Each structure stands twice: as C-alpha cells, then as structure tokens.
Amino acid sequence: MFYALEGKIVVKKNGFVVLNIAGIHFSITVSVLTYLGIELNQKIKLFVELVVSENGFRLYGFLSEEEKYLFNELRKISKIGTRTAISILSKFSPQELKYVIANKKTEQLLNVPGVGKKTASTIILEMSDKVLASDEKLIEVLDVLTNNLGFSKEQAFPILDKIYHQKPDLDMANLLKETLKNLKQ
Numbered sequence: 432m433f434y435a436l437e438g439k440i441v442v443k444k445n446g447f448v449v450l451n452i453a454g455i456h457f458s459i460t461v462s463v464l465t466y467l468g469i470e471l472n473q474k475i476k477l478f479v480e481l482v483v484s485e486n487g488f489r490l491y492g493f494l495s496e497e498e499k500y501l502f503n504e505l506r507k508i509s510k511i512g513t514r515t516a517i518s519i520l521s522k523f524s525p526q527e528l529k530y531v532i533a534n535k536k537t538e539q540l541l542n543v544p545g546v547g548k549k550t551a552s553t554i555i556l557e558m559s560d561k562v563l564a565s566d567e568k569l570i571e572v573l574d575v576l577t578n579n580l581g582f583s584k585e586q587a588f589p590i591l592d593k594i595y596h597q598k599p600d601l602d603m604a605n606l607l608k609e610t611l612k613n614l615k616q
Contacts, residue, residue, distance in 0.1 A: 459492035463521035
C-alpha cells in the first residue's frame with residue numbers, strides 16, 4: 432500500500448517518530464539505528480511498511496530500502512514478529528546483519544532481546560541464501576577475495592558490502608579493484 436513517505440519530523444520519542452506530510456501526522460515505529468539517524472524538524476523520506484494485526488494498523492519506517500527488505504524477510508520467519516524484527520535491526524545495521532548471517536555468527540544474535548539459540552539458528556538458516564544470493568556479482572567478488580586472494584570473510588565482506596551499496600553500478604572488475612584498495616588501507 433505505502434512504499435515511502437516524505438515529510439518533516441515533528442516528534443521524536445522512544446521507538447517512534449511523527450512525520451508531518453501536508454498537515455497529516457503519521458506515527459511511525461522505527462529501529463534504534465533509524466531513530467539515531469533522524470533529526471527533529473528534518474525533512475526526510477522514510478521507506479515504510481504498513482503492518483495489520485489484531486491490535487490495529489502500524490507503520491514501520493526505515494532510512495533505507497535494504498533495512499525495510501530485511502525487516503520483511505525477518506518477519507517471514509516463524510516466531511519472529513515485528514517487535515523482534517525491529518529489535519534485531521536496532522542491534523545491527525543492514526550490513527552488520529548480513530555479515531552476521533553470512534558468517535553464521537549465531538552468538539551475536541543471542542544479544543538481541545527475544546532471540547534464543549533456536550531462533551538465532553533459524554534466522555541464519557532461512558536468511559543466508561537471501562543475504563548472499565541477492566546479487567551474483569557480490570558473491571563472485573567475495574569468492575575471489577576469499578578463495579583466490581586469501582582474505583577472510585570477516586575482513587572482506589563488510590568492506591565489499593559497503594562499496595557495493597555505495598556504488599551498485601560498478602562492474603565486477605571495478606568492484607574487486609575498489610574493495611582491494613580499501614582492504615589494503
């Protein structure tokens with residue numbers, strides 16, 4: 432129904448913001464990381480998801496499409512609702528969460544309230560394909576960095592992922608070159 436809303440932040444309170452769009456005020460639940468990236472009286476575009484439950488309608492807002500995508504993918508996992516999905520995205524940026532999932536760092540997910548061992552394992556199992564399979568170019572460059580050039584996934588993935596999302600139009604060779612340049616710094 433809604434894809435994104437653009438307006439001015441008029442209220443910032445614990446866990447939500449109020450977005451004024453032409454005199455209509457929308458209450459939008461946000462993750463801690465999104466909350467910290469928003470300033471009062473700032474004109475902003477939030478990617479939103481309308482969630483309908485037995486408690487009513489609620490809007491969830493995100494600074495990036497990627498965070499919104501991860502929120503929706505987390506909600507597809509059994510026993511993960513909106514509250515747990517927001518808690519996970521409050522603890523990890525999209526890049527950090529993808530790194531945790533790609534490297535099967537179950538113990539890091541245990542630091543999120545409401546996530547136990549079984550849920551953490553399920554998150555990693557169900558989302559690992561979605562995280563890395565989102566782009567073949569990313570997978571291939573990561574493979575070259577780890578298997579051919581000897582970098583560990585822990586070293587390479589965060590830098591590669593950041594560059595990939597800053598410059599998505601780079602071809603494979605230039606993505607590899609840019610990542611190598613940043614890895615050697």
